[in-house]
Amino acid sequence: xxxxxxxxxxxxxxxxxxxxxxxxxxxxxxxxxxxxxxxxxxxxxxxxxxxxxxxxxxxxxxxxxxxxxxxxxxxxxxxxxxxxxxxxxxxxxxxxxxxxxxxxxxxxxxxxxxxxxxxxxxxxxxxxxxxxxxxxxxxxxxxxxxxxxxxxxxxxxxxxxxxxxxxxxxxxxxxxxxxxxxxxxxx
Amino acid sequence: xxxxxxxxxxxxxxxxxxxxxxxxxxxxxxxxxxxxxxxxxxxxxxxxxxxxxxxxxxxxxxxxxxxxxxxxxxxxxxxxxxxxxxxxxxxxxxxxxxxxxxxxxxxxxxxxxxxxxxxxxxxxxxxxxxxxxxxxxxxxxxxxxxxxxxxxxxxxxxxxxxxxxxxxxxxxxxxxxxxxxxxxxxx
Numbered sequence: 001x002x003x004x005x006x007x008x009x010x011x012x013x014x015x016x017x018x019x020x021x022x023x024x025x026x027x028x029x030x031x032x033x034x035x036x037x038x039x040x041x042x043x044x045x046x047x048x049x050x051x052x053x054x055x056x057x058x059x060x061x062x063x064x065x066x067x068x069x070x071x072x073x074x075x076x077x078x079x080x081x082x083x084x085x086x087x088x089x090x091x092x093x094x095x096x097x098x099x100x101x102x103x104x105x106x107x108x109x110x111x112x113x114x115x116x117x118x119x120x121x122x123x124x125x126x127x128x129x130x131x132x133x134x135x136x137x138x139x140x141x142x143x144x145x146x147x148x149x150x151x152x153x154x155x156x157x158x159x160x161x162x163x164x165x166x167x168x169x170x171x172x173x174x175x176x177x178x179x180x181x182x183x184x185x186x187x
Numbered sequence: 188x189x190x191x192x193x194x195x196x197x198x199x200x201x202x203x204x205x206x207x208x209x210x211x212x213x214x215x216x217x218x219x220x221x222x223x224x225x226x227x228x229x230x231x232x233x234x235x236x237x238x239x240x241x242x243x244x245x246x247x248x249x250x251x252x253x254x255x256x257x258x259x260x261x262x263x264x265x266x267x268x269x270x271x272x273x274x275x276x277x278x279x280x281x282x283x284x285x286x287x288x289x290x291x292x293x294x295x296x297x298x299x300x301x302x303x304x305x306x307x308x309x310x311x312x313x314x315x316x317x318x319x320x321x322x323x324x325x326x327x328x329x330x331x332x333x334x335x336x337x338x339x340x341x342x343x344x345x346x347x348x349x350x351x352x353x354x355x356x357x358x359x360x361x362x363x364x365x366x367x368x369x370x371x372x373x374x
Contacts, residue, residue: 075356078359144303145338146337170332173360
């Protein structure tokens with residue numbers, strides 16, 4: 001079946017505690033709703049700092065979470081000189097140390113990952129699409145640089161709507177972009 | 188069969204005429220031989236300039252060629268604000284206009300492409316591997332972000348040695364790196 005694609009650029013999630021260190025009592029505003037219900041691009045940006053380099057203008061996504069997490073691409077990791085593991089969101093075991101810089105302070109912690117390719121889905125959709133008991137699917141991007149992505153992890157939550165997420169390396173390599181309709185198959 | 192992988196970062200090829208505009212009579216030195224016989228990373232770097240941005244430190248590959256060509260990734264194209272076509276090397280039809288800046292001058296021309304995935308091969312190897320009459324193959328990168336690359340164009344020349352070339356978007360997306368041994372199949 002075809003699903004909607006979202007290509008994720010580098011971004012940051014923050015706990016309330018870390019938000020207060022970086023932005024004090026500034027309110028967390030919304031620039032744009034994301035496809036996943038309740039999730040939004042906030043009006044706040046941070047810098048990512050390592051010993052090697054700083055990347056400015058990295059978007060904070062809302063709402064605040066129970067964990068602070070930096071999601072970057074492999075390309076970003078070479079620029080920053082870090083070697084983060086490929087992980088599901090929230091699984092920060094062995095993640096890379098990085099400094100997140102805001103206008104009022106900074107936070108340094110092991111919280112940097114490369115996100116797994118994943119498919120957001122709720123239980124109803126999962127049953128409808130015969131994906132109960134299936135952990136991973138395959139995504140096929142057609143075109144001049146046709147690419148087949150394996151190891152697309154299924155992420156189920158009652159709040160989710162059906163959407164495939166890949167990062168900018170995968171998106172740019174295959175010439176896929178946010179809003180494309182992508183074929184998903186069970187491997 | 189398995190072949191050696193080379194992941195190509197953004198780079199530039201120059202004609203003798205354009206080289207003289209950028210570097211005058213400075214000799215073209217060699218930093219490192221590439222895998223393809225006779226090809227080398229030169230000791231010269233240029234900047235790539237568009238209305239939107241400049242990327243510095245882009246390597247000139249040698250020797251000089253019959254055409255001037257800039258090869259970038261899709262990720263680079265967003266940074267530079269250009270929309271180059273995916274092309275075989277030397278096919279500059281419809282390529283994007285870009286300015287190449289050297290220490291003594293600059294050259295602006297339509298010469299910017301995103302290179303097709305391709306497999307360098309000579310006639311002997313092509314016969315040995317049953318690839319005569321085959322135009323395109325498929326490359327499979329195993330691992331955590333297993334990826335299958337279609338539309339890998341076969342590039343035959345007597346001077347070539349067997350080597351798969353992909354760009355940094357494809358390499359970083361699949362976590363593949365120069366020197367890896369990659370499985371090639373006939374689609």
